[in-house]
Amino acid sequence: MNRRCFFWAGALGLALSLLFAANGLAAQYKALIVTGQNGHNWQETTPVLKQLLEETGLFTVDVAQSPAKGEDMSGFRPSFQDYNLVVLNYQGDAWPEETKAAFVKYVKDGGGVLVYHFACAAFPDWPEYNEIIGLGGWGGRNENWGPYVRWRDGRAVFDNSPGRAGGHGPMQPFQIVIRHPEHPITQGLPEKFMHVPDELYGWLRGPAKNLTVLATAFAPADKGGSDEHEPLLFTVRYGKGRVFFNGLGHTAKELKSVAFIVTYQRGAEWAASGKVTQPVPEDFPTADEAKVRE
8 A cells, every 4th residue: 555655646746747847847956755754654644745745846856765663774874965855754763873964964054854743753862853843842852852932922932831842632623823924935825724623733842943933823722732822834944954844734634734735835945945936826725714635
């Protein structure tokens, strides 16, 4: 089943590449999706993440799949420097030291990174990774990793209260609120828009250096949340690199949400290039209604 998913995703990507090439629209950027281990279903989400990038016409996409959990990782050495964008769909065993050093250098030197959903739970004991992703959760993280970031009184504030990092209530629909409408990723999007039932991440904490909150969602306590406006879309600058975090998208079903699709595609282009050329689509969700693409 997994091989079949990757086959069809690859076939679709090839078809799209040929279509864009025929119209003189060659892809401008190379992306690498890093996956192979995750507490979430990476086999299901990776082909969709690949397809969504390819359908923009901006990206050609490769996948670097790690060995399975507990297997020898010594040979896992993706060539990060060959890409404009690295999409992290990984949460598992530690990478080799050479791979970690190569990733840090890639970002410092100006590489783009997109942190997808549960990748924020990876590598709690890797300080540079925590700085690159800005905020993380789970894996034993607590106040020693850094503050919570809350949206209060019209601005992002640090909350140094002790406590866990990472959590969410049951799957629930929620409204996303843009907090930085001038940023290229969010420019032109409506101030408020709905997302399908999904995990609403809360209690993320970390170094939060050079972090810009783009959008939040309120996580009500009666639905297992923090009763805070939680940052779900944000950017981090690390060296010359651009990092975009998208906390949406638990499974492939949630990846059909137009709220996810558009913010993922626009965030990927910004991380790769520093700009966004994609228009806001006509089927974008409203403040009251989520939209999906089948």
